Amino acid sequence: MRSFIVAGNWKMNKTLEEGVALVRDVLARFDQPPPGPVVFAVPFPFLQAIGALVRERPGFYLAAQNCHHEEKGAYTGEVSADMLVSVGAQYVIVGHSERRQYFRESHEQLAKKVDLALSRGLTPIFCCGEPLSVRERGNHVPYVARQLRASLFHLPEADLSRLVIAYEPVWAIGTGKTATAAQAQEMHAALRSLLARRYSPEVAQAIPILYGGSCNAQNAPDLFQQPDVDGGLIGGASLKAEEFAAIIRAMRR
Ligand code: PEP
Numbered sequence: 001m002r003s004f005i006v007a008g009n010w011k012m013n014k015t016l017e018e019g020v021a022l023v024r025d026v027l028a029r030f031d032q033p034p035p036g037p038v039v040f041a042v043p044f045p046f047l048q049a050i051g052a053l054v055r056e057r058p059g060f061y062l063a064a065q066n067c068h069h070e071e072k073g074a075y076t077g078e079v080s081a082d083m084l085v086s087v088g089a090q091y092v093i094v095g096h097s098e099r100r101q102y103f104r105e106s107h108e109q110l111a112k113k114v115d116l117a118l119s120r121g122l123t124p125i126f127c128c129g130e131p132l133s134v135r136e137r138g139n140h141v142p143y144v145a146r147q148l149r150a151s152l153f154h155l156p157e158a159d160l161s162r163l164v165i166a167y168e169p170v171w172a173i174g175t176g177k178t179a180t181a182a183q184a185q186e187m188h189a190a191l192r193s194l195l196a197r198r199y200s201p202e203v204a205q206a207i208p209i210l211y212g213g214s215c216n217a218q219n220a221p222d223l224f225q226q227p228d229v230d231g232g233l234i235g236g237a238s239l240k241a242e243e244f245a246a247i248i249r250a251m252r253r
Contacts, residue, residue, distance in 0.1 A: 004208070036251050067113060081120040114151060164208045178223075214236070
């Protein structure tokens with residue numbers, strides 16, 4: 001049975017002090033391990049400090065929000081997959097729409113990031129999703145399928161099965177406009193059947209597909225009830241302990 005996962009993407013928010021207080025507050029709300037992995041995707045400078053807090057707590061994990069697509073070298077200001085591993089990260093977000101849009105990350109670069117992350121034992125949380133214009137034309141499924149084909153389908157089955165996918169419609173990110181549960185389910189089911197055709201039904205069934213885009217404590221239970229929605233990648237709502245804890249409690253299993 002695939003994992004149910006809730007991951008909080010802090011983006012470029014919080015100071016170290018605020019971030020530590022937030023994680024302490026979330027952890028204090030759970031006596032027992034959560035029903036599935038809970039991942040904090042924090043800014044690079046906070047990785048070690050937040051890692052030290054979650055290391056002691058079963059079920060809670062550390063993620064980076066990005067890594068460079070080359071192993072190492074003269075890339076001033078960049079962070080490598082090895083560096084992430086060396087500070088204790090277990091997951092890394094790859095291909096968030098803000099990285100695709102503002103940093104022009106290409107399908108090819110994302111494929112390299114996925115390869116590198118997997119080769120270092122990191123679990124990539126691979127983001128995909130369509131802009132509003134594409135959805136309005138009704139081309140959302142082929143558009144997202146192309147993102148998967150271009151950056152993931154070179155992987156052998158054993159590697160692909162170590163991924164987490166996050167479907168995040170661009171028009172829903174940070175806008176307060178959530179996909180309906182039916183819209184999320186339609187896309188997740190389409191992606192799962194694409195994976196089944198390219199790989200195998202077993203692999204398709206085993207890969208967690210998270211929903212992201214203005215997910216909050218109110219809409220999470222409905223989204224998480226969908227059979228192909230295996231949790232959420234949460235932006236704004238992960239910055240408030242009470243709200244993030246409520247989303248964690250909405251996990252199905
Ligand atoms: C995100 O950035 O991954 C995200 C889903 O953001 P928000 O929840 O704020 O829409």
